[in-house]
Amino acid sequence: MPADYPDLVIFDCDGTLVDTERISVRVNLQLLNEVGGDYTEQEIRELFVGASLETYATLVEARLGKPLEADWIARWSTMFRSICERELEPVDGIVEALDGIAETGVALCVASNGMRHDVIRNLSQIGLHDRFDGRIFSATDVAVGKPAPDLFLHAAADFDAAPDRCAVVEDSVAGVLAARAAGMVVYAYAGGMTTAERLAGPDTHVFDDMRHLPALIRETWSAAVVG
The missing domain is CATH 3.40.50.1000 (HAD superfamily/HAD-like)
Known part of the structure; x- marks a missing residue:
């Protein structure tokens, strides 16, 4: 070497x-706020960029005060992949x-x-x-x-x-x-x-x-x- x-x-x-991170932030901003997360784009950047799935779920569920819905990951992934296929x-x-x-x-x-x-x-x-x-x-x-x-x-x-x-x-x-x-x-x-x-x-x-x-x-x- x-x-x-x-x-x-x-x-x-x-x-x-x-x-992908710009796309991920967009998806999180839309979907999390649809379920009452009330996140700003800056918060999403600081909390979730680079985070593991376990960390993500823990932080979101603490904010919402309830577990994420069973189909959450599927919904997130579908929207994310749709945008990636067009823009990645x-x-x-x-x-x-x-x-x-x-x-x-x-x-x-x-x-x-x-x-x-x-x-x-x-x-x-x-x-x-x-x-x-x-x-x-x-x-x-x-x-x-x-x-x-x-x-x-x-x-x-x-x-x-x-x-x-x-x-x-x-x-x-x-x-x-x-x-x-x-x-x-x-x-x-x-x-x-x-x-x-x-x-x-x-x-x-x-x-x-x-x-x-x-x-x-x-x-x-x-x-x-x-x-």
């Missing part, structure tokens, strides 16, 4: 590879970022709180699945999803990569916290639904243009090695 690059780069999927796109600049990292020969994988079949379908729709085929990990692979570190540690172990030799590309607070807890260096994308201020913190490099990611990793990893 290049001395000035990590051994493994782990990508989140939603909001990092695939621009790659995150701006991600193709250039993946090309730049691939040139180094460093291993890439995906570790998402989403369901594996959803990750595969979304990546396939935007033409990115082949880049990660056989290297997709989901929260269903571990006992606890993000913000716990389990998923990232599981992905690293599969590649026999030490956590401190892994870089994680994330766009959510839950994902950033998980990567830090795993002892990995974080590259936090602030060009989506989460502000730079909420992503900033230790062992975290915040950026807002995916095209800059390959050079940013090289520059910051080199500095860490020199230090």
